[in-house]
Amino acid sequence: MKAKKICALLLSAAMVVTLAACGGSGKEGTSDGSSGSPAGENSDKKRVCFVARASADTFAAWLTSEMKKEAENYDDIKLTCVSGEGDDNKENGLLEDCVTKKYDLVIVQSNNNSAQAPYVQQLVDTGIPVITTNPTTHQSDLEGGDDNSVMKGTGTVDADPVAQAKVSADRAVKEVPENAKVVVLKGPSGNYHADKRREAWTEYFFDKRPDVEILYEDYANWNSDEALTLMESWVQSGTHIDAIISMNDNMAAGAIEAIRDDKEYVEDDGTPSFLAYGVDGTAQGCLLIQEGLLTSTALQSAADLAKKNMEYAEKIVNGEMDVTEVSDFVDAPEINKDNVQKYIQIYIDNGEIADDGLLNE
Template identity: 25%
Template structure:
């Protein structure tokens, strides 16, 4: 297997029915990622994708990174289309903005698998499958954890009350939108007595999230809980709470359990999160892409499992490597 790492990036779409007859014995998979350097989840995902591809004799991988730049991702997608790769895996920088590029791939008869964070619904006709977590369900599960955390001893979680703040992911990014939507909708159902005081984006960045939380702590005298769209941001919030000596007064909930979140959970500083493996994420995306090229039927929404994790059950899960 040959892996090509380059500074370019791309995306594409269409199912692989008639296409399955046209590829050669070697399958060339082009993957365009969102922003490998922004956090350890994406770094681990890339490594796992490369390792999985290297384990297949008939797969050549062109591994690209958009660096969080939509224009760069669109340009790189055009490059992959020109290379006539057999299938494109795209981790969108912006689910709405990449739809025209996905449509262009579809028109070039190159199937596209969207990974990790889905594109906007109007692009669904141009993709073969989405491979990744159910982000709406992750947000909903995090809301249930928040209800549990804010309930008094012996109290039904549905009767929990409190005031919380939310640190969301990158604006316009489908994962951020879906996790926020899932969290807010389920929170209103599961424990309507819990109020969201304010939501601000942390852009998946720990340092920015720490600054956001510092502002929350200045603005609000009472904060009973913090929901962050991933543990990288959640630990930024935790660091701010530590610096202000206010950790004990609030429950911190995240999604996508990072190693730092796992450690904070073990220390009793972080209530819970959602366990999501970047290795499973990457492997599932590659398997889905290969199946599409081979003309196999795959689910349109090909989710992998992401269970709740708290201090009570964390021994059942391996510490994340990212």
């Protein structure tokens, strides 16, 4: 089991390196590799800051990398990327720093919507345009209650977390065996995508399959290391786990890593005796589907999110539209064994998967 943990830690370290290339340590970095500049310098370029939630989160690292690539297409924008490292206090401090540095626009990927909402409000009150992305920040995150409209004074570029979870939940209704025992891996409490994906699994799977028993359910906070540790503990009970239901690919990967060498779960020829479902359609998730260890996922394209974010950012900072006019969502196509090669080729073409079929790290 120690070897598995080391493998997972190396993967997380690789993602940290990826994010650090764009300021992932919390220090500022820009799309051209230079450090961020105080207000008033480089006045020929508009200054945009992307505040990511965590570098150990595979999707956040992927989104940061795509934001960096997209920024290279805009000569009039200087992009700075920073990471909250999954810590609400750290991310909130970064948002306060954005107020101090008077950015022309801030793009926020919250770790915990309600925790970041007051600091997003500080930006709005200062007159700095804010786009919230992956997930949207809603009015209810600021005020409580049931108002799920986009937070006043902000715009959003996002994906529908209910639609994302429904993709695999609909499959699971048909293919999870009768009286199955399953485990559930949840994202951070208070995160809109994490909460809504879990609600969708209740509506579209558990309510339709009352025969299914949840053996264990816990927060792994989007993190593969935490998921690996939980899964190692859960399998020690001796009860066979028929399905892993994960709110993202990264946690599913950690859980799978915990059992990939266990003959009760993976036969000598590589055939699994379990099902596993994720969300995000990451390069890592696609390789697991190709290997037969992940059953399905729903693509949440970081490339599409980054493209839309930067397109709107340029229009806003140049006065072509108001930030409150931004409300755009990417699709959530299913990825499974029948179509995974198409997505793997996309990842090979963009350099995330090497020609030898391994993740580029």
